[in-house]
Amino acid sequence: MPVAPQRKLSAASAPTAVGARGVPATGTAPGAWSGAGSRQGFGATERGDAWWFKPVLQAAGLIVLIGYANYAAFLGAAHYRYLENGRDYLSPFYSPYIHPAWLPVWLSPALLILVFPLGFRATCYYYRKAYYRSFFADPIACAVGEPRQAYCGEVKFPFLLQNLHRYFLYAALVFLVILWIDVVKAFIFSAPALAAAAPAVTSALGLHAAREAASGGHYLAIGGGSLAILFSTGMLTLYTLSCHSLRHLVGGKLDCFSCAAAGGPRHKTWSIVTVLNGHHMAWAWWSLFAVCFADFLVRMCSIGVIHDPTLATFRHLLEMPNRSLSLLR
Amino acid sequence: MNAGATGREVVLRVYRGDANGGEEVAYTVPVETGMVVLDAIHWIQAHRAPDLAVRWNCKAAKCGSCSAEVNGKPALMCKSRLDHFPEGQPITVRPMKTFPIVRDLVTDVKWNYEINKRIAPFQPRANAEWRWQQSDIDRVQEFRKCIECFLCQDVCHVLRSHELKHQFAGPRFLVRIAGLEMHPIDGADRVPFLKDTAGIGLCNITKCCTEVCPEGITITDNAIIPLKERVVDRYYDPVQRVWRAITGAKDGT
Ligand code: SF4
Ligand code: SF4
Ligand code: FES
Ligand code: FES
Numbered sequence: 155m156p157v158a159p160q161r162k163l164s165a166a167s168a169p170t171a172v173g174a175r176g177v178p179a180t181g182t183a184p185g186a187w188s189g190a191g192s193r194q195g196f197g198a199t200e201r202g203d204a205w206w207f208k209p210v211l212q213a214a215g216l217i218v219l220i221g222y223a224n225y226a227a228f229l230g231a232a233h234y235r236y237l238e239n240g241r242d243y244l245s246p247f248y249s250p251y252i253h254p255a256w257l258p259v260w261l262s263p264a265l266l267i268l269v270f271p272l273g274f275r276a277t278c279y280y281y282r283k284a285y286y287r288s289f290f291a292d293p294i295a296c297a298v299g300e301p302r303q304a305y306c307g308e309v310k311f312p313f314l315l316q317n318l319h320r321y322f323l324y325a326a327l328v329f330l331v332i333l334w335i336d337v338v339k340a341f342i343f344s345a346p347a348l349a350a351a352a353p354a355v356t357s358a359l360g361l362h363a364a365r366e367a368a369s370g371g372h373y374l375a376i377g378g379g380s381l382a383i384l385f386s387t388g389m390l391t392l393y394t395l396s397c398h399s400l401r402h403l404v405g406g407k408l409d410c411f412s413c414a415a416a417g418g419p420r421h422k423t424w425s426i427v428t429v430l431n432g433h434h435m436a437w438a439w440w441s442l443f444a445v446c447f448a449d450f451l452v453r454m455c456s457i458g459v460i461h462d463p464t465l466a467t468f469r470h471l472l473e474m475p476n477r478s479l480s481l482l483r
Numbered sequence: 484m485n486a487g488a489t490g491r492e493v494v495l496r497v498y499r500g501d502a503n504g505g506e507e508v509a510y511t512v513p514v515e516t517g518m519v520v521l522d523a524i525h526w527i528q529a530h531r532a533p534d535l536a537v538r539w540n541c542k543a544a545k546c547g548s549c550s551a552e553v554n555g556k557p558a559l560m561c562k563s564r565l566d567h568f569p570e571g572q573p574i575t576v577r578p579m580k581t582f583p584i585v586r587d588l589v590t591d592v593k594w595n596y597e598i599n600k601r602i603a604p605f606q607p608r609a610n611a612e613w614r615w616q617q618s619d620i621d622r623v624q625e626f627r628k629c630i631e632c633f634l635c636q637d638v639c640h641v642l643r644s645h646e647l648k649h650q651f652a653g654p655r656f657l658v659r660i661a662g663l664e665m666h667p668i669d670g671a672d673r674v675p676f677l678k679d680t681a682g683i684g685l686c687n688i689t690k691c692c693t694e695v696c697p698e699g700i701t702i703t704d705n706a707i708i709p710l711k712e713r714v715v716d717r718y719y720d721p722v723q724r725v726w727r728a729i730t731g732a733k734d735g736t
Binding site: 177178179180181182183184185186187188189190191192194199200201202203279282283286287292293296297299300303304305306307308309313314317318319320398399401402406407409410411412413421431432 | 552554555556557572575577579580581582583584590591593594597598601615616618619638640641642643644645646647648649650651652664665666667668669678679680681682683684685686687688689690691694695704708709711712713714715716718719720734
């Protein structure tokens with residue numbers, strides 16, 4: 155069947171000139187076609203349901219969890235790791251643990267790495283929705299009047315930076331690898347030789363080195379903290395793999411899957427990310443909660459408030475993987 | 484009594500007025516089984532207010548004509564069942580607030596058609612083969628379900644509260660553009676249009692459009708965000724810009 159040559163855009167469909175200062179322009183005169191909605195004051199609506207409930211709940215959830223994360227990162231550097239009773243639990247807020255000599259004592263090492271997870275969440279398409287609604291009331295709920303008339307969406311600084319979300323995604327993917335190594339570590343306990351040797355040797359060598367020196371070997375075990383760290387990284391993995399930018403990257407950018415190189419696998423991957431993406435909000439909340447929970451548990455164990463239960467040990471696995479596992483440390 | 488009569492009554496507070504102002508007027512309507520708000524409006528027209536202006540066509544949630552705001556939420560009147568509202572409480576029915584009112588429940592939605600005309604239509608690539616796999620067209624089919632009810636345009640705060648019709652085309656047209664841009668054989672490039680004319684950057688992905696769409700189109704997640712990512716590819720991703728400058732490659736591969 156003959157195919158018509160590609161048409162040129164008609165004048166009507168050609169892009170119109172950009173408005174002043176880089177703001178888009180649809181070609182409609184400002185103020186033309188206006189309706190009654192723009193004259194509504196903040197909170198004005200005919201909605202009779204509890205439209206305020208979700209934004210308030212969401213704000214409360216974010217304040218509590220982000221508040222905790224800030225406390226843990228800024229003030230909690232003393233108890234970021236639990237290294238007793240054979241355990242090696244590292245708080246996810248402090249992973250990877252980087253502590254250069256030049257870092258002033260009053261500055262927590264978490265701050266060096268926190269910009270990545272923080273930036274990832276701050277530019278996440280879901281969290282954007284959540285804080286635009288709950289904190290900026292833009293809009294606080296659908297079909298409810300807003301506090302401000304002025305608005306420039308994401309076309310101007312600083313919100314223009316939301317467009318860099320994918321770069322935080324790349325960092326998050328690297329972090330995931332590191333966090334999974336932490337999970338493995340959280341399931342490898344050192345044999346109890348440490349307990350007796352630790353107090354004397356610790357002062358000379360530092361806790362971690364003392365532990366290595368005195369360790370009677372390693373074995374697989376499950377502690378409460380191991381599960382919390384697994385849960386945290388598991389949720390973070392689902393959250394990261396359901397990212398909208400990832401969905402675009404793995405295949406969403408294609409117009410035709412079957413015509414593209416490796417189109418089949420790309421469509422498959424895109425479909426899997428799409429299924430996960432449908433629950434992105436859930437993973438966003440669960441992962442935030444789980445990270446805080448893992449940190450909390452590590453912190454409580456380290457402070458000595460909680461005694462971490464050993465749920466299972468696999469001592470018969472002691473010998474074989476020992477050498478390779480200790481390489482991880 | 485009619486066959487479907489329930490013996491119950493409902494009070495509808497219907498907006499009556501025009502550009503010069505108006506007010507809600509209460510009408511008591513006998514409820515029949517399965518009745519929708521549009522039925523009640525028709526009952527009012529037939530029995531109480533023959534001059535009540537309302538636009539409708541199909542009464543089957545398919546023509547997109549009967550859009551209004553029922554209890555403050557943008558909805559199709561013909562898809563709003565009376566038994567879904569709390570019993571004994573009045574139901575308010577008002578015209579859409581994003582568009583200029585004509586009279587009573589009728590608004591002038593012509594602006595939408597003006598915007599629509601500016602979008603480059605489907606343009607098959609030269610020598611494109613008119614064959615594709617279902618997997619290539621799944622996404623587009625979702626967008627083709629749109630019935631142009633403009634409820635998403637009505638609820639979108641960029642158009643409704645901020646009155647930025649001169650900067651933002653609105654979710655309905657981002658859906659249409661997504662259907663064209665993601666079409667396996669379409670060859671037109673609407674990415675500059677998206678950024679500079681349709682104003683996709685004005686959308687702050689707060690998803691009210693998705694919440695009200697009677698066709699259940701996942702407007703924000705499936706149309707707008709993927710288009711935003713395409714705009715990022717073209718304009719905001721520094722690495723891709725450098726890569727394209729060096730290799731002459733196109734985005735979307
Ligand atoms: S998600 Fe974007 S287009 Fe949809 S209602 Fe919100 S601001 Fe408007
Ligand atoms: S996208 Fe949905 S809400 Fe918007 S016009 Fe189409 S059918 Fe209506
Ligand atoms: S969209 Fe939420 S993490 Fe990317
Ligand atoms: S009358 Fe056709 S959609 Fe309601």
